[in-house]
Amino acid sequence: MEDLKKVMTQLNRRDFLTKAGLGFGSIALSSIMQAGGRGAAGNAEAAVAPLVRGPHFSPKAKRIIYLFQSGGPSQLETFDYKPALAKWHGQEIPDSIKGTQRNSGMVAGQSTFPLVKSIYDFKQYGQSGAWVSELLPYTAAIVDELCIVKSVYTEAINHEPAVMFVQTGSQQSGRPSMGSWLSYGLGSDNENLPHFMVLISKGVSGDQPLSTAAWANGFLASHHQGVQLQAGKDPVLYLQNPYGVHKEDRRHALDRIRELNEHQFTLWGDPEIQSKISQYEMAYRMQTSVPDAVDTSGEPDYIYKMYGEDARKPGTFAANCLLARRMAERDVKFIQLYHMGWDQHGDLPKNIAKQARDVDQASAALVKDLQQRGLLEDTLVVWGGEFGRTSFSQGKLTADNYGRDHHPGCFSMWMTGGGIKTGQVYGETDEFSYNVVKDGVHVHDFQATLLHLFGLDHEKLVFKHQGRRYRLTDVHGKVVKGLIA
Numbered sequence: 457m458e459d460l461k462k463v464m465t466q467l468n469r470r471d472f473l474t475k476a477g478l479g480f481g482s483i484a485l486s487s488i489m490q491a492g493g494r495g496a497a498g499n500a501e502a503a504v505a506p507l508v509r510g511p512h513f514s515p516k517a518k519r520i521i522y523l524f525q526s527g528g529p530s531q532l533e534t535f536d537y538k539p540a541l542a543k544w545h546g547q548e549i550p551d552s553i554k555g556t557q558r559n560s561g562m563v564a565g566q567s568t569f570p571l572v573k574s575i576y577d578f579k580q581y582g583q584s585g586a587w588v589s590e591l592l593p594y595t596a597a598i599v600d601e602l603c604i605v606k607s608v609y610t611e612a613i614n615h616e617p618a619v620m621f622v623q624t625g626s627q628q629s630g631r632p633s634m635g636s637w638l639s640y641g642l643g644s645d646n647e648n649l650p651h652f653m654v655l656i657s658k659g660v661s662g663d664q665p666l667s668t669a670a671w672a673n674g675f676l677a678s679h680h681q682g683v684q685l686q687a688g689k690d691p692v693l694y695l696q697n698p699y700g701v702h703k704e705d706r707r708h709a710l711d712r713i714r715e716l717n718e719h720q721f722t723l724w725g726d727p728e729i730q731s732k733i734s735q736y737e738m739a740y741r742m743q744t745s746v747p748d749a750v751d752t753s754g755e756p757d758y759i760y761k762m763y764g765e766d767a768r769k770p771g772t773f774a775a776n777c778l779l780a781r782r783m784a785e786r787d788v789k790f791i792q793l794y795h796m797g798w799d800q801h802g803d804l805p806k807n808i809a810k811q812a813r814d815v816d817q818a819s820a821a822l823v824k825d826l827q828q829r830g831l832l833e834d835t836l837v838v839w840g841g842e843f844g845r846t847s848f849s850q851g852k853l854t855a856d857n858y859g860r861d862h863h864p865g866c867f868s869m870w871m872t873g874g875g876i877k878t879g880q881v882y883g884e885t886d887e888f889s890y891n892v893v894k895d896g897v898h899v900h901d902f903q904a905t906l907l908h909l910f911g912l913d914h915e916k917l918v919f920k921h922q923g924r925r926y927r928l929t930d931v932h933g934k935v936v937k938g939l940i941a
Contacts, residue, residue, distance in 0.1 A: 511642065511911025516875025516940070517836040518645065520638070520906070521780045521791045523819055526619065527664045527798030528867070530845035530860050532889050533574045533808050535868040536606050537587035540887040541573040541847060549848045553890055557865040560613050562801065562850065569848040571888065572858045575805050584879045591812040594820035595870075600879045601823055601832075602870045603939060607883020607892040610843050610864045610899045615664050615799070618842035618864070622899055623670045625928045632674035632919075634903065635790035637928045638910060639680040641917045645787035648745035650683040650738060652790040653783055655776040659797020660810040666794055675921040677731040679738070682792060685779070687771030691750045695742055703743070710736055749782055763821040766814075774818035781825050784835050798841055801850050802859035823872055832873040836909055840869025847888040866892050869902075875909045877941040900933030908935045 532538060549569045563569070578587045582599040595602075612618035617627035624631040632640070635652035644651040654671045671682030685691045697706050714733055721729040752767075755778065760767050766774035773795045780791045795815055800807045819839055826832040844867030845860030866885045872878055884894040897905075904914040907928065914933055918925040 512913045512916055513911050515909065515911030516834070517873070517909040518834040519784055519787060519789050519791065520836040520838065520874065520910075521784060521822065522634075522793065523777075523815070523822075523837065523839040524619075524623075524792065524794045525798050525815065525839065525841040526666055526794050526796045527615070527659075527800075528618070528841045528843045528845060528862060529798045529811075530574075530800065530804065530808060531606065531866065531868040531885075532845060532847060532860070533576055533591060533804070534589050534812075535587065535604050535870070536844075536866075536885060536889045537578040537589075538573070538847070538885075538887060538889050541571055541889075544571040544888075545573045546570050546853065549888070549890075553886075553888055554848070556891055557863065558613050559846070560862045563846075563861050566850070570853045571847055572849040572853055572860075575856065576809075582879065584881055586881050589812075591809060592816045594817045598820050598823055601827070602872045603876050603878050603880050603882060604868065604870045605840075605882045605897055605939070606866070606868045606885055607895050608840065608867050608869055608897045608899070608902060609892055610867075612843065613862050613864050615842065615862075616667055618862075619666070619670055622842050622902075624674065625900065625903055625930055629667065629669035629672075630674055631926070632676045632680065632928075633671050633682065634906065634928060635671060635682050635792055636673045636676050636680040637907070637917060638790050638912075640676050640919065641907075641912050642789060642910060644789055646745075648741045649749065649783070649786055649788050650742070651788070652680070652682040652792070653788050654682040654684045654792045654794070655779060656684065656794045657771060657773040657776050657796070657814075659773075659795060659814055660807070664796060664799045666796065670794075671792060675926070676919060677728065679731045679734045682790075685746075685750065687775070691746050692742060695739060695746065697743070706743075745786075749786055750779055752778055752782070759825070762825065764817040767818065773814050774821075777818040777822045781822060781829075781831075784826065784831055785829070800845070800859060801861060803857060804859050805857060826873065834874060836874025836876065836906070837872050838869065838906075839871075841867065843867050844889070847890055863890075865890055871939065875941055877939060882936075882938055895936075895938065897936055897939075898932070900929040901936050903929050904933035905936045905939055909940070 547570065549571050554569060577590045580586065581588055581596045584599055586599040586604050588596040588599060610618055610621055612621045612627050620629055621627045623633045639651035656666065673681035683692060686693060690696060713736065717729050717733050763778050764774045766772040767778045769775055776793050780793060783791050797811050823832065823837060826835050844863040846863045849858040850861040851859050866889060882895055883892060883897060885891060886893050907914045907917060914927060914929045918927045
């Protein structure tokens with residue numbers, strides 16, 4: 457009681473009114489005083505959580521590995537074969553086609569827009585007869601394990617809004633990412649590792665910056681945010697104890713901090729305090745679980761041969777794919793890999809070849825590795841970027857060089873495992889790969905389908921914030937039944 461009196465005598469006017477609101481005011485007064493703050497978000501979570509925690513129906517997937525190709529891979533050099541462009545090569549794109557899609561400001565000064573064929577050969581593979589570029593031989597070898605979607609489209613034309621749109625359902629920063637939504641809706645299957653983990657690798661060209669908002673918790677409680685793993689000695693920054701501080705000392709300190717936080721929670725009722733307690737405890741457990749998860753020294757040589765020699769180099773895409781498999785084995789719910797460098801406005805033939813070499817072998821190896829361990833059946837794997845590229849050249853077109861600008865009208869991605877109907881090519885684009893002509897998959901449709909595979913109804917997974925009920929798909933989206941086995 458004496459402690460409480462001391463605290464109360466130190467309150468300023470605003471603190472006193474807030475305390476009075478919690479004591480006398482009713483829920484309405486408390487909500488008004490906390491609106492827009494983390495306390496409001498926490499209160500909303502506490503109120504809504506019983507309605508959404510756990511799947512709404514039987515899930516097909518338990519975890520996801522999302523191989524995000526940041527910068528926008530060209531569908532015309534990867535999966536969307538357009539032989540008609542050979543006859544149109546060098547000719548001006550018809551105005552009737554060009555005017556159907558937005559073009560970025562980076563081509564506003566161009567006087568001509570010559571169509572350009574890919575310089576890379578395509579062949580058909582597998583029972584599905586999927587066309588795959590020569591740039592992706594390892595991926596071509598597993599096409600019957602994939603569902604290649606050629607008809608994804610978005611509303612955003614610049615990188616950060618487009619990345620935000622795919623990852624959070626909004627072009628503006630501040631909304632929770634998909635990993636955060638899954639953490640909020642389903643919780644974790646491993647109490648010693650975070651629900652949502654992020655790994656980043658850089659390509660050989662044109663690194664387009666990434667914002668941490670892509671894996672942020674937005675208005676959800678902070679323990680739902682993605683935890684980024686670093687390459688090198690300290691996978692999670694500030695996780696290890698400083699020199700001279702022993703584990704027992706850390707445990708004792710955390711116990712005392714917990715007591716203080718619980719006292720603060722009793723006084724103020726702010727759910728974010730409970731979230732902080734949860735994060736401290738998770739960090740303590742991670743001091744043991746993270747080093748074990750990222751220690752690949754015991755992996756046999758055949759695994760490194762499968763993923764490629766880059767898997768021995770921390771921070772590469774191949775090494776991150778191997779870590780993703782290890783985290784999947786440990787039931788981390790959402791494993792997000794970002795590989796930067798797909799933004800080829802110029803020198804595309806040279807740079808995209810290097811970029812493809814970075815990811816092709818490791819992506820295919822991850823699928824095969826999950827399959828041989830019996831994990832692919834309930835692990836959803838997704839490969840794709842934020843938008844596609846234009847069928848006309850950005851800048852000067854020469855015999856062996858060209859570039860492609862951003863294109864929201866259509867792009868390709870592939871999925872496998874976790875309830876996906878594989879061995880098929882879904883959707884079609886026109887002869888220029890400029891517009892979707894069959895079975896379009898809007899970004900919100902993709903998100904709704906992803907949640908469905910985890911047993912979540914995207915219209916019911918909601919969170920009330922500042923008086924409005926939000927969801928990953930906003931007020932849009934439909935489940936694409938043709939993608940589900």
